[in-house]
Structures are given as structure tokens and as C-alpha cells.
Amino acid sequence: EDKVVQSPLSLVVHEGDTVTLNCSYEVTNFRSLLWYKQEKKAPTFLFMLTSSGIEKKSGRLSSILDKKELFSILNITATQTGDSAIYLCAVSQISNTGKLIFGQGTTLQVKP
């Protein structure tokens, strides 16, 4: 059965801390791994990763994929209260256009 597992499920840090969110997957016909941030409404896109070892970076956020070990990490440096959200990892498959398999999500709370 295809599955995506995120850890930790929840995390509480203070402003300025650095956090690492994990996502592992066991999915047939892997195409890409995506990270989303969800606050009160629908998820907003962060990164799409298709190749191993190539870091993607956007401001204080960065992510990398390891296709050999079947996992990805999302790093957030110098966290701010605005980073508080649910972070979702999802995997797409070559055989299922558009369909995403989501992990459980990591709820991040950043305290002032």
C-alpha cells in the first residue's frame, strides 16, 4: 500500500529556533514530492522535488529529497510566529496524473 509518513506530528518551538520536518514515503511509480503549508484555508505550495540531492530554497525555508532512502526534509531557520501552520508532505505518481498521497502533516507552533 502506498503511504507517506511525516514526523514529528506536532512540534512547539520558540522564535528564532531552527526546525527540521521529516517525510518518508513508500510509493510505487514515484514522480515528485511536494511540500505545502496550511494555515486556516487550503494548502499553499512550498516546494516540488523530483531529483535527489538538489536543495530547493525559498527564504528561510529549504528542502531536499533523497530518492535512495525515500525521504525528504523541510528546514525552517530563524522561525517566526507566522511560520505556525500545518506542513503537509505529498507524493505524486507517474501513473496517477494529479492525484496526491498526503502524509499526516506536522503541526508547528512557534511561540514568541
Place this chain on the structure above:
Amino acid sequence: GAVVSQHPSWVICKSGTSVKIECRSLDFQATTMFWYRQFPKQSLMLMATSNEGSKATYEQGVEKDKFLINHASLTLSTLTVTSAHPEDSSFYICSAPRWGGQQETQYFGPGTRLLVL
């Protein structure tokens, strides 16, 4: 940029009534759309794949007679929750994929919060 809209954004209804949620792709055509359900503090669970001009494909455990999906045009899919009950209260989100070059991007609607009393 591409946008997916949902209507209504929230709805409160009495138990036993039916509720229709619309998902529209505003500036692109989507032969496929996806419907997700999300309970508080949980991840998105795929309910079904909506296919334009054909029957929807439902995920295991999702009752197709309770969650009716109609994809009548290339820009509109509707989800009808029939005979809603309090346990159907949830956040419903649709998404539509769009191809640009060799890359596919998934666009999410803003979601619909359903509360069944």
C-alpha cells in the same frame, strides 16, 4: 495565475439535508479534479477523483451514493453531500492539476467548511 474557486466557503445545515459544493477552475480547463476531506488537526484525505464526462473514481471507504460528484464541464465539478449528518462536518477541499510545459502543478481551492447540526 491559475485559480481554483469553491463555493460556498462555509455552510451550516440541518441533519438530513443535502449540500452542494462547487469547484471551479477559473482560467484553465481541468478534465480531472480531486476532492479531499480534512478533519481538525488531520491531513487531507482524498475522497474521489472527478472525471469530466465520466463517472468519478472513489477511494476505498467513501460512499459514492452519499458523496455525489458531477463533473459536467471542463471548469466545474460539484460535490453533493446527501442526507448530511453531524459526522459529515468537515473541511472539504478541491484541487485541479494544470500542465505547464513538462510540469504539472496542483491548484487547491480555498475549501468549504461544512457544519451539520
